[in-house]
Amino acid sequence: MTEKPKIGVYVCHCGINISATVDVETVADYALKLPNVEVARTYSYMCSDPGQVLIKKDIKEHGLNRVIVASCSPRMHEPTFRKAIQEAGLNPYYLEMANIREQCSWVHQNIDEGTAKSKKLVAASVAKVRLLEALESKEVDAEPSALVIGAGIAGIQAALDIADAGFKVYLVEKTPSVGGRMAQLDKTFPTLDCSACILTPKMVDCASHPNIELLSYSEVEEIGGYIGNFEVKVRKKARYVDFDKCTGCGDCATECRVKDRFPSEFDQGMGKRSAIYLPFPQAVPAKYTIDPEDCLFLSKGKCGKAPKCAEACRPGAINFDQVDEIVEFKVGAVIVATGFDPFDASRKPEYGYSDYPNVITGMEMERLVSASGPTGGKLKIFTGEGEIEPKEVAFIKCVGSRDESVGNVYCSRVCCMYVAKQAHLLRDKLPDANIRVYYMDVRAFGKGFEEFYDRVRRENVRYIRGNPSEIFKRGDKLVVKVEDTLTATPLEDEVDLVVLGVGLEPRDDMRQTMELLRLSQSPDRFFLEAHPKLRPVDTATEGVFLAGCCQGPKDIPDTVAQAKGAASSAMIPLARGKVMISAQVATVDESTCRGCGFCVNICPYKAIELVTVNRYGHEIEVARVNEALCKGCGSCSAGCLSDSIQPKSFRDRQILPQIAALGVLK
Amino acid sequence: MDLEQLRKTAAEVVARDDVKYLIGWKKGSYGSRVAPAFVEDAASVIELIFSPSCTANLATYLTLVEKTPLPRGQETDKRKVALMAKGCDSRAVVQLLVEKGIHREDVIVIGCPCPGMIDQSLLAGKYGDTEERSEVRWNGKDFTLVRGGDEIEIPRNDVLAEKCRLCRHPNPVISDYLIGEAVKEWDPAEDSGVGELEAKDVDGRGDYWEGQFSRCVRCYSCRNVCPLCYCQDCILDRLNPTWINRAVNFSENTAFNISRAFHLAGRCIECGECERVCPANIPLGKINRKMAREVREKYGFEPGLDPDAEPFQASFKPDDPEDFIL
Numbered sequence: 001m002t003e004k005p006k007i008g009v010y011v012c013h014c015g016i017n018i019s020a021t022v023d024v025e026t027v028a029d030y031a032l033k034l035p036n037v038e039v040a041r042t043y044s045y046m047c048s049d050p051g052q053v054l055i056k057k058d059i060k061e062h063g064l065n066r067v068i069v070a071s072c073s074p075r076m077h078e079p080t081f082r083k084a085i086q087e088a089g090l091n092p093y094y095l096e097m098a099n100i101r102e103q104c105s106w107v108h109q110n111i112d113e114g115t116a117k118s119k120k121l122v123a124a125s126v127a128k129v130r131l132l133e134a135l136e137s138k139e140v141d142a143e144p145s146a147l148v149i150g151a152g153i154a155g156i157q158a159a160l161d162i163a164d165a166g167f168k169v170y171l172v173e174k175t176p177s178v179g180g181r182m183a184q185l186d187k188t189f190p191t192l193d194c195s196a197c198i199l200t201p202k203m204v205d206c207a208s209h210p211n212i213e214l215l216s217y218s219e220v221e222e223i224g225g226y227i228g229n230f231e232v233k234v235r236k237k238a239r240y241v242d243f244d245k246c247t248g249c250g251d252c253a254t255e256c257r258v259k260d261r262f263p264s265e266f267d268q269g270m271g272k273r274s275a276i277y278l279p280f281p282q283a284v285p286a287k288y289t290i291d292p293e294d295c296l297f298l299s300k301g302k303c304g305k306a307p308k309c310a311e312a313c314r315p316g317a318i319n320f321d322q323v324d325e326i327v328e329f330k331v332g333a334v335i336v337a338t339g340f341d342p343f344d345a346s347r348k349p350e351y352g353y354s355d356y357p358n359v360i361t362g363m364e365m366e367r368l369v370s371a372s373g374p375t376g377g378k379l380k381i382f383t384g385e386g387e388i389e390p391k392e393v394a395f396i397k398c399v400g401s402r403d404e405s406v407g408n409v410y411c412s413r414v415c416c417m418y419v420a421k422q423a424h425l426l427r428d429k430l431p432d433a434n435i436r437v438y439y440m441d442v443r444a445f446g447k448g449f450e451e452f453y454d455r456v457r458r459e460n461v462r463y464i465r466g467n468p469s470e471i472f473k474r475g476d477k478l479v480v481k482v483e484d485t486l487t488a489t490p491l492e493d494e495v496d497l498v499v500l501g502v503g504l505e506p507r508d509d510m511r512q513t514m515e516l517l518r519l520s521q522s523p524d525r526f527f528l529e530a531h532p533k534l535r536p537v538d539t540a541t542e543g544v545f546l547a548g549c550c551q552g553p554k555d556i557p558d559t560v561a562q563a564k565g566a567a568s569s570a571m572i573p574l575a576r577g578k579v580m581i582s583a584q585v586a587t588v589d590e591s592t593c594r595g596c597g598f599c600v601n602i603c604p605y606k607a608i609e610l611v612t613v614n615r616y617g618h619e620i621e622v623a624r625v626n627e628a629l630c631k632g633c634g635s636c637s638a639g640c641l642s643d644s645i646q647p648k649s650f651r652d653r654q655i656l657p658q659i660a661a662l663g664v665l666k
Numbered sequence: 667m668d669l670e671q672l673r674k675t676a677a678e679v680v681a682r683d684d685v686k687y688l689i690g691w692k693k694g695s696y697g698s699r700v701a702p703a704f705v706e707d708a709a710s711v712i713e714l715i716f717s718p719s720c721t722a723n724l725a726t727y728l729t730l731v732e733k734t735p736l737p738r739g740q741e742t743d744k745r746k747v748a749l750m751a752k753g754c755d756s757r758a759v760v761q762l763l764v765e766k767g768i769h770r771e772d773v774i775v776i777g778c779p780c781p782g783m784i785d786q787s788l789l790a791g792k793y794g795d796t797e798e799r800s801e802v803r804w805n806g807k808d809f810t811l812v813r814g815g816d817e818i819e820i821p822r823n824d825v826l827a828e829k830c831r832l833c834r835h836p837n838p839v840i841s842d843y844l845i846g847e848a849v850k851e852w853d854p855a856e857d858s859g860v861g862e863l864e865a866k867d868v869d870g871r872g873d874y875w876e877g878q879f880s881r882c883v884r885c886y887s888c889r890n891v892c893p894l895c896y897c898q899d900c901i902l903d904r905l906n907p908t909w910i911n912r913a914v915n916f917s918e919n920t921a922f923n924i925s926r927a928f929h930l931a932g933r934c935i936e937c938g939e940c941e942r943v944c945p946a947n948i949p950l951g952k953i954n955r956k957m958a959r960e961v962r963e964k965y966g967f968e969p970g971l972d973p974d975a976e977p978f979q980a981s982f983k984p985d986d987p988e989d990f991i992l
């Protein structure tokens with residue numbers, strides 16, 4: 001830099017957040033004595049409009065060319081102050097933030113300590129700010145289309161919103177039909193709308209929408225690129241049924257030689273399906289699929305003289321020679337709506353889910369009470385002895401949630417209400433049954449939830465506060481061993497049916513999606529959002545958004561709300577048609593790079609590649625950064641043995657003086 | 667070792683149009699010492715030898731070659747380089763391939779199965795160092811020193827180099843030509859040097875290395891001979907920022923040696939060259955072998971065995987141990 005640094009230091013009170021433990025005036029006085037500091041001021045809220053005006057005015061009046069704001073973490077307000085100094089004519093990257101809140105005032109109680117540390121942090125920023133370089137952000141074109149992964153209610157809603165706004169959407173669903181978990185539910189709490197009645201119109205819409213390309217029975221194999229320009233590769237799995245010819249009549253499934261032999265995934269294994277099947281009657285698309293593992297012809301090579309499905313199919317849609325197809329396209333944004341897995345109840349062996357047929361999960365209960373379920377909505381329960389209509393029913397809540405022994409500390413947020421709803425539905429069907437709910441707490445927090453819970457209790461459903469320790473068999477009854485903790489009474493309740501209110505878990509194929517998009521997990525193992533409060537649908541990967549239960553357990557209204565939020569966030573780059581590329585990216589010194597490619601391996605964003613360059617007549621390989629993909633995280637720099645790759649604004653020569661000023665280095 | 671086969675193969679290789687030269691060993695200028703040979707034509711293959719004195723790792727010459735600026739219009743020499751490589755040398759080649767320091771198509775590996783090399787200083791200590799030309803040979807189990815017409819039987823363990831006592835890979839792990847038959851692998855000796863250090867407490871280890879590093883003269887021989895120290899511009903030489911001050915004192919010497927050890931973690935193939943060339947006799951092998959042991963035991967990784975491996979320092983597995991992270 002040729003011009004002499006003229007630094008302005010702005011120390012923020014942050015109300016009393018900082019000023020209670022840091023003497024901000026002393027810090028400002030100290031800063032004024034540091035080399036090249038022209039002005040140092042304090043203000044109650046530097047991020048407020050008057051605070052920003054203060055800085056802008058000083059830039060003009062004092063000719064400042066570097067600005068330090070000593071306030072909070074840069075995460076929130078660095079963009080605010082960059083914009084402010086840019087408006088005053090400075091390069092936005094001539095800003096340094098000294099974090100004297102999160103890293104100082106909030107962690108100290110003694111004002112002397114807090115003040116002394118703030119002085120050091122400000123001195124360190126002064127040491128660095130003079131070494132910053134002017135950087136320019138760039139803009140690149142964005143593809144006006146989106147990819148939505150997962151076609152449950154979250155994915156369907158997000159796809160519909162984006163498509164309605166006029167953008168192309170690729171909706172990829174792993175299973176043969178859209179609908180997801182919601183399609184399996186009977187009624188929805190607390191309003192008792194029929195799940196199918198409110199979902200199926202949306203399912204049909206997303207298949208017929210001119211802007212949505214539905215890729216069912218497909219999986220995303222690869223995603224490259226960056227916000228605005230993702231390159232997607234999708235595998236359309238072979239259905240062995242010609243999609244265009246199949247009319248969905250179902251003659252094939254009726255004639256299948258192994259008709260109704262296999263557990264139906266949709267009916268939670270309680271119903272049966274053939275090797276060629278439609279997952280459920282309202283499936284979208286209404287096209288049959290052959291399960292290659294179940295089909296005799298595909299798994300054994302032989303199905304009688306000839307496969308009967310092919311004979312039965314009048315349009316001639318069966319095609320055993322079909323192979324997987326790879327589809328490639330570009331999108332500007334990605335929404336991940338991959339959903340959840342219900343907790344596997346066999347991991348709580350004390351509840352006997354694997355041992356007793358009349359211990360069932362909440363999801364199984366949904367299918368059992370559904371009019372389209374395996375029993376046509378009749379409550380027929382198989383015990384070891386035979387089929388009965390239960391007289392004594394027990395619900396157990398928090399199975400696999402709030403339970404450190406299975407590694408799930410979180411609350412699944414839907415079990416309280418779905419158990420109440422199921423208790424209500426059971427009461428409708430079994431007016432004389434004894435229905436009990438064993439609970440730790442009742443969390444009826446949503447709109448209309450508490451009212452619904454009250455209603456269910458008035459319907460003579462007994463809520464017993466206690467977490468059952470064991471379920472075992474006595475005669476033809478199941479015994480629930482529990483302590484009623486409100487009366488301190490040990491109980492052994494004999495029942496005919498136990499419904500486990502299983503919680504929600506991250507999907508077991510979560511890691512695949514994580515690797516595909518370089519996403520992170522929060523401690524509960526669900527996908528991590530960019531900020532828990534202010535960026536709840538964003539991820540650390542720009543242009544990738546989260547919707548629904550893949551981010552954490554949610555009920556349907558919350559899922560739909562988040563899907564709409566994700567859709568509107570995803571539409572920002574699509575609507576603008578351009579995306580800004582951060583200027584704080586890694587840069588390679590090609591004269592010292594030895595081309596080993598460690599950084600290529602290390603980069604979590606696939607932003608670096610090796611390219612061949614000419615060095616004084618010799619062809620050599622060096623690393624090159626794709627600035628659109630780079631997040632400036634600095635991992636490459638940490639791994640580089642020759643220090644040849646460095647993030648701009650965080651180069652060694654910029655941060656080492658900063659560290660030295662802290663008194664760490666000699 | 668079949669010298670005839672070696673020289674025949676070498677002649678064949680260097681005669682090829684796409685080969686620049688062959689790097690091998692030839693007799694040195696005194697005693698039983700050897701020197702590196704750069705053979706460019708078939709007539710010169712006669713000087714090539716392979717004996718228990720060929721302790722040095724020649725793989726370092728693959729990256730040591732300087733790429734001086736070429737006059738405009740002149741093409742870069744893309745011919746291959748052939749290299750005689752023992753087990754340990756071949757591991758250096760593999761590690762260089764992993765790190766893209768060289769490309770597979772640019773090197774021809776003449777694999778030399780190695781029955782064990784001698785440590786010249788042990789030999790000199792026990793049998794004297796003379797200017798007179800002598801020769802050490804393998805005689806099956808032990809070594810024979812041929813000097814002034816005398817043939818002296820030397821028990822193997824009297825003069826065997828430490829790296830060979832500990833060797834787990836005496837046969838080349840990669841080669842285009844193999845000279846002679848693969849040797850039978852021997853049980854590596856217990857690494858007592860590292861074991862003794864591990865038995866010391868932190869202060870004990872500190873005292874030990876203080877004693878060693880205080881003697882370092884910062885000649886950088888260890889770095890210059892190392893086949894895996896091939897950065898264009900070593901960060902330990904940089905002035906902005908100055909990671910290591912040029913002053914030769916305990917503090918800076920330690921920073922230098924520890925930095926080098928860290929840079930070699932998961933990369934060092936235990937050829938022992940750093941220790942062999944150290945004029946201050948600092949047991950640098952111990953520090954590198956300790957790192958290698960950590961990498962092997964904690965991460966199940968051994969460098970220089972699989973050319974398709976991901977570089978250790980640039981890869982991770984989700985179940986990597988992290989109990990040592992504070």
